Amino acid sequence: MSKIDIKRTERQFYNGKVGRFDLVNLPKQQYLMIDGEGGPVGEAYAPSLAALYALSYGLKFHSKIELEKDYVVGPLEGLWWADDMETFISRDKSAWKWTMMIRVPEWIDKSVFADVFETALAKLQANKDPATTEEYFNAVRLDTLEEGECVQVLHVGSYDDEGPVLKEMHEGFIPSNGFAMRDMHHEIYLNDPRKISADRLKTILRQPVYKV
Secondary structure, eight states, X not given: OOEEOHHHHTGGGSOOXXXXXXXXXXXXXXXXXXXXXXXXXXXXXXXHHHXXXXXXXXXXXXXXXXXXXXXXXOOXXXXXXXXXXXXXXXXXXXXXXXXXXXEOOTTOOHHHHHHHHHHHHHHHHHOSSXXXXXXXXXXXXXXXXXXXXXXXXXXXXXXXXXXXXHHHIIIIIHHHTTEEEOSXXXXXXXXXXXXXXXXXXXXXXXXXXXXX
């Protein structure tokens, strides 16, 4: 049984070069999503991710065993926004709101999600020391996102060092090329901050745009 890896089959969406801003056109894509606010240090962030990963891996194993279609669970992604988008340059995380996401193949439908949800929830309830709660499980949804035309760049380094890169994107590349920003800032985390030093973290920074 072959295993699909979207980072390989859709390489253009998960790759980039430091200092080079690329234009990409994103089709409709399916995700598991969960919403929150307060930045990545807020109390809801860790249990939200735990619920998201539990259901993502539940879907992956269900697909492999029951549907005979195997795939690599995609990287964590996040949509970020605030009432004042300048807070992403100043890094005022308390003002941020987010939707954290993990890609799901198109053959996973709502009935499959419902089956896996019940199984994963039962495992959670049987766990004596769970990393999340039923409240966060119930907040995860299967949904789609269609971003269309976007500007993206690869950032290597700490998440807290994104400010100058975003400033160049927002105030330099986007307006100088006849675009304006729309919708939410999008980040794709290509490696695990628990397993690698901050200076080696790789993040795709993406911003949907429209032609002025």
